[in-house]
Amino acid sequence: MGRAGRKAIAARLPELRKAWGLDFVVVNGENATGGMGLTGAHAQGFFEAGADVVTLGDHAFDQRDMLKAIEAEPRIIRPLNFAKTAPGVGARLFTAANGKKVFVAQALGQVFMKRPFDDPFSALDAALKAAPLGQMADAVIVDFHAEVTSEKMAMGHWLDGRASLVVGTHTHVPTADAQVLPGDTGFLSDAGMCGDYNSVIGMDKTEPMRRFITGMPKARFTPALGEATLSGLFGETDDRTGKALEVQMVRVGGRLQPQGPA
Numbered sequence: 001m002g003r004a005g006r007k008a009i010a011a012r013l014p015e016l017r018k019a020w021g022l023d024f025v026v027v028n029g030e031n032a033t034g035g036m037g038l039t040g041a042h043a044q045g046f047f048e049a050g051a052d053v054v055t056l057g058d059h060a061f062d063q064r065d066m067l068k069a070i071e072a073e074p075r076i077i078r079p080l081n082f083a084k085t086a087p088g089v090g091a092r093l094f095t096a097a098n099g100k101k102v103f104v105a106q107a108l109g110q111v112f113m114k115r116p117f118d119d120p121f122s123a124l125d126a127a128l129k130a131a132p133l134g135q136m137a138d139a140v141i142v143d144f145h146a147e148v149t150s151e152k153m154a155m156g157h158w159l160d161g162r163a164s165l166v167v168g169t170h171t172h173v174p175t176a177d178a179q180v181l182p183g184d185t186g187f188l189s190d191a192g193m194c195g196d197y198n199s200v201i202g203m204d205k206t207e208p209m210r211r212f213i214t215g216m217p218k219a220r221f222t223p224a225l226g227e228a229t230l231s232g233l234f235g236e237t238d239d240r241t242g243k244a245l246e247v248q249m250v251r252v253g254g255r256l257q258p259q260g261p262a
């Protein structure tokens, strides 16, 4: 989320990669540029810090630069069920530094989203059938970019046993329900943002508060610039099956209580 989030990734991801022995890192970057969308240059910053893949979201193309950048950079993924004419792809098989095959897919939810996106359940079903876990893919990571926890939990169960991890994004507030589902899929309703939590979902709180309190907009939204908490989900998978062995919520730096693998 904005410059604060970019700074937190640049400062902390390299050390976390080493300290936690991370084989593969996915960063959701859709609000990293000025709080709306992502430029190709800022995506490259995430790759330099240690991201293997950057996902987008409903703000995928808010920065026009991304229309071209996504065609030139296969490590950027946009939602599967975005407009049919959108550039880029919504899922791809990657090779991790350790040689393992990791399939990453992203889809948008339908509840309380600004446009009526196509059905994400059938979209992810088809995508995952193309790269079955434990066969073509050593791990399957799904970023479900959606507003409500009910839809995200339904997606977790829909993909249980077929994905290594199903992680929600988009609300910018982490949920406390990290778990391994009965079919051995790691799940978290929402990973939260890498951003300044002295804010309204990452934006300087003045203007969002004014709009809620008075109903009268006066200025543009701008990202809050205090120290960000790097938020996310850590998961370990079984080398043989690709299923989740454990998951742990991650919160490093900034205002939220610290959490993560020991």
Ligand SMILES: [Fe+2]
Residues within 6 Å of the ligand: 030, 057, 058, 059, 145, 169, 170
């Ligand atoms: Fe979003």
